[in-house]
Amino acid sequence: MQRYDMFIDGESRKPAGGEWFPTDNPYVGAPWAEIAKGGEQDVDDAVTAAHRALHTGPWAELTASARGALMRRLGDAIAADARRLAELEVRDNGKLFTEMFGQVSYVPQWFHYYGGLADKIEGTVPPMDKKGYFAYTKKEPVGVVAVITPWNSPLMLLAWKIAPALAAGCTVVIKPSEFTSASTVELVRLFHEAGLPPGVVNVVTGFGKDVGAALVGHPLVRKITFTGSDATGRHINEAAARDFKHVSLELGGKSPNIVFADADLEAAVNGAVSGIFAATGQTCIAGSRLLVQESVHDEIVGKVVDLARTARMGDPMDEHTQVGPITTPAQYAKVLDYVAIAQQEGADLALGGRAAARPECGSGWFVEPTVFTGVRNSMRIAQEEVFGPVLAVIPFKDEDEAVTLANDSRYGLGAGVWTSDIGRALRMADRIRSGTVWVNTYRAVSYLAPFGGFKDSGIGRENGISAINAYVEEKSVWINTGAPTGNPFVLR
Known part of the structure; x- marks a missing residue:
């Protein structure tokens, strides 16, 4: 070696x-x-x-x-x-x-x-x-x-x-x-x-x-x-x-990715998948809490699950691979532990929830892209940083509840807002306690834009x-x- x-x-x-x-x-x-x-x-x-x-x-x-x-x-x-x-x-x-x-x-x-x-x-x-x-x-x-x-x-x-x-x-x-x-x-x-x-x-x-x-x-x-x-x-x-x-x-972060009913839903779904499954969820700005307005909740969940299910796993050197392995054995075990914790707390497993057994994953430390619905913001899966490909979906009624849920966290690193209403976008950016707020995009950084967090x-x-x-x-x-x-x- x-x-x-x-x-x-x-x-x-x-x-x-x-x-x-x-x-x-x-x-x-x-x-x-x-x-x-x-x-x-x-x-x-x-x-x-x-x-x-x-x-x-x-x-x-x-x-x-x-x-x-x-x-x-x-x-x-x-x-x-x-x-x-x-x-x-x-x-x-x-x-x-x-x-x-x-x-x-x-x-x-x-x-x-x-x-x-x-x-x-x-x-x-x-x-x-x-x-x-x-x-x-x-x-x-x-x-x-x-x-x-x-x-x-x-x-x-x-x-x-x-x-x-x-x-x-x-x-x-x-x-x-x-x-x-x-x-x-x-x-x-x-x-x-x-x-x-x-x-x-x-x-x-x-x-x-x-x-x-x-x-x-x-x-x-x-x-x-x-x-x-x-x-x-x-x-x-x-x-x-x-x-x-x-x-x-x-x-760390437990970033909310917030989808309103008036958003471009296809773009929002892509943003949700990118926010949590890109980099195998091993990023401090992972959009690990997907907050979805009630009227489009089921539609968004269905589209996210369908898209995440098609994710190609395997050799990270292959340009066609979309989800790679977990970096360390300890982190691999931690991610699977959180999957079990979420189920014990009553969250509904909509996708994944297990180690990947695909042939293309070989002997690496892979976890299937995982989506939980029926999540309450008080659950550990919604409050603690998993640092893996695990998404918690939480419904909300209106703008005020979305802000309350978004800010109900000891973290404040990133947040996403998906809406076609510029007034709402500006209001949400003002009200969310987070170092970065992305509107109709997610996980973008630059040497020109300050980056850091609020709270913990x-x-x-x-x-x-x-x-x-x-x-x-x-x-x-x-x-x-x-x-x-x-x-x-x-x-x-």
Whole structure:
């Protein structure tokens, strides 16, 4: 099997503990490579290298414009190697090649965009109310950034974090998911081949209890950015608070996809299926609660079931496959557990509800696309994040009830609204407590549009111009241009 080392201070690095662990191919249900098992010493080496690069050497000496030009080169390097990187992701997490190649091909835009913003991170010259003083503000990099990424879209979600961090002048230590580390190691190696100075971006692979905890608690780390479960995000936030570290957290979701009777029903059905069965439901923005107006409930359910039943499962590298495997054995078991929980709570199984036994699924971890009706919003299947191809359908009477149901969740990451009434679309967008509201579409993202959640779905925003502010500290500078010293015992 292929073996992947860590990448620290511009070079491949074997783990200090001398151990590696297997990483599985979800389609075949067996290991395909070994990943370095990092620990506290490896974290300290990486953070020390990042701290050194922040303050001395080529990176620290680059102008903002030169930093931006380098970032654009990094984007070009990704574009040139997108197919290989996407194939690695498919082998590691089992998602469709068509989706992962699309994502990796889109990733360069983050480096081009934030590379263009690097020399536009500007301070201000505020007008002063005190005679004899001049003041200005400047924005400086927050410091060493710990980046902790999930297994479902490793490189795209990594780009959301490191592109604005690099544009701001920060240095980075990445802890990828232990389930999907290979593509991150290869990406950072590619960066250094493209001219990124040593120590600016480092990768320490391993497990949360060994690497993640050491990284979050390291005294030289000043910012933590994390995408993953709300349970882990809560632990990170609590640990970071002890040292007053900055945090950005993009966490879970239980997103409502809301269909009104006046919608284009065919489009809404496609949106419902895309929202939950694309990416095998393993996405934080999965439209896992389908809220349907009562007058079209049965029609929508019938169409969703009919379309989902035709989904082609199998080899994620096959361009015709539409639903791939679950990424990990633990997640596979969790999804099937939730199917059982839903039935115990009284939900009606309209489709699926079992492990896939199709020949084309081989020995992989596949779950049939599953649809439950008769769901009450208080059920666990409607309140807890399943992270798999399981849809809960809930009827509603009118706009007010739709809003009540949509907001009756501890999450607030995404929401969909399907309607032909522009007034209703605007009202729903205003009333739904969610970081993103899609109208007559679903699961669209861009480097231009801020992304993040309300409530338990996280803290802060990624993407767009505002993301830069998560990686800078603002400093005020006062200059006395002739004001008298005055009484030394009173505030100036």
